[in-house]
Amino acid sequence: MDETFYTRQTDLVNPALLTIPIGIIGAGGIGSWTALALGKLGCSNLTVWDYDVVEAGNVAPQLYTSLDIGQEKTHALQNRLSLLLENPIHVRSGKIEDNLGELENYQVVISAVDDMEARGTIYNTLKPHHKTLIDGRMG
Numbered sequence: 564m565d566e567t568f569y570t571r572q573t574d575l576v577n578p579a580l581l582t583i584p585i586g587i588i589g590a591g592g593i594g595s596w597t598a599l600a601l602g603k604l605g606c607s608n609l610t611v612w613d614y615d616v617v618e619a620g621n622v623a624p625q626l627y628t629s630l631d632i633g634q635e636k637t638h639a640l641q642n643r644l645s646l647l648l649e650n651p652i653h654v655r656s657g658k659i660e661d662n663l664g665e666l667e668n669y670q671v672v673i674s675a676v677d678d679m680e681a682r683g684t685i686y687n688t689l690k691p692h693h694k695t696l697i698d699g700r701m702g
Contacts, residue, residue, distance in 0.1 A: 568649050569605045578605030584668055587611045588659045588685060589675030590636040593699035595626035597673055598640060602648035610653040610669070612662070613637050663688045674698045 569578040585606055587594045590613035598611050617631040617639050631639035637654035644652050655662065660681065666672055666688055674685050674696060682698060689696050 572604055576604070578607070581606045582608050583670045584608045584610070586666060586669035586672045587675055588672065588681075589613055589677075589699075590625075590640045590654075591615070591621065591675065591677070592624045594673070594675035595636075595640055595643075597675060597699065598644060598652055599626055599647065602644060602650060602652065605650075607650040608653075609650075610655060611637055611640060612655045612657070612659050613640075614656060614658045660684055666694070667692055669694065671695045671697065674700070676700075 572578075581604065585601060585608060587598055587609065590598070590611050594611060594613065598609055601609055613636040615636050617627045617634050617636055619629070619632055621627050622629055622632070626643055627639055631643070635656050637656045641652055641654045659676070663684070666685070672685065672689055672694055674682055676682055676685070677700065682700070686696060
């Protein structure tokens with residue numbers, strides 16, 4: 564990693580300390596931009612889950628272009644961010660409900676899903692493990 568990429572934020576946080584595993588569930592309006600922001604900050608261990616494909620209605624509010632329509636959101640996001648970030652992101656296609664055990668591997672989990680039932684499942688899965696959960700849809 565070229566430390567000069569992050570000189571503007573080193574007074575706030577040292578990028579060398581941003582290697583903790585962070586999971587982002589959802590690659591839409593909150594998740595795609597959160598992955599970009601964290602990656603630009605220097606977080607180097609990001610994994611993004613989503614099961615959806617990019618549709619025309621996703622192009623304006625999310626980090627996708629019309630060239631991404633029809634692609635899995637995770638792979639389209641990975642491709643977009645590979646052009647913008649120093650560190651690659653990891654992606655997982657599929658519903659998080661099918662991979663709940665994997666959440667234990669992350670120190671921070673960001674819920675960026677719009678389904679209340681899925682949000683509850685994520686919360687209940689992480690609660691016994693005392694993990695940090697950030698829910699992007701909660702005020």
